[in-house]
Amino acid sequence: MIVINIDVMLAKRKMTVTQLSEKVGITIANISILKNGKAKAIKIETLNKICAALACQPGDILEYRDE
């Protein structure tokens, strides 16, 4: 399954979840859904905004793990 590792990039950029949610324009609840692996899909637009906010590549936050 695809896992979204936002915590590592947030720590590297010294950014809080609240600051990320404000920059990306999605709620903290939705960020939590992403972090907890409960999201069923992510829009390219959202991925764009997260990568722009964290100044990273999609591969830095997306990881595939065997279930």
Place this chain on the structure above:
Amino acid sequence: MTQKSLANWVKLIVLGIGIFGVIVFGIVTPMWASTDMFTTSFFSCYYWHWIGFLGVATIPCYIVLVYVWKIANQIALNNSFSIENSYYLRNISIIVAGNTAFFFIVNVIYLALGISSLSILIVSMIFVLIGISITLCAALISHLVYKAAKLQEQSDLTI
């Protein structure tokens, strides 16, 4: 009309139908059946057969009203397309199907036993057709609500 007001209207109508049913089947029908029109006719020996039959046939209707109330609660919580609602609709379909079958079978048995007449059986077919229609509609809507609930879940969990 907002969801909350729709839910309140549905609950009001459910309450009204419930009270109306109690008045019609609990008070008016027994009183009407004990008038001269029936006590001196073919039905005079079978008063309790018919009152009991109608009473038993009314109980599943009240169970359906409970499910409709539960659906209205879900609508009020902005949870119209939910798995719970699809299950409630499925249960309504099953209950109505069972009650319709019961209604038809007892009518046929009463005719065979001489407690009823052919004209009553023919008129009761209208209620059987209504029951079959409600069964089909509830089953189909249950399936559609289930699919919609799955789409809603997909949409809610798309960030």
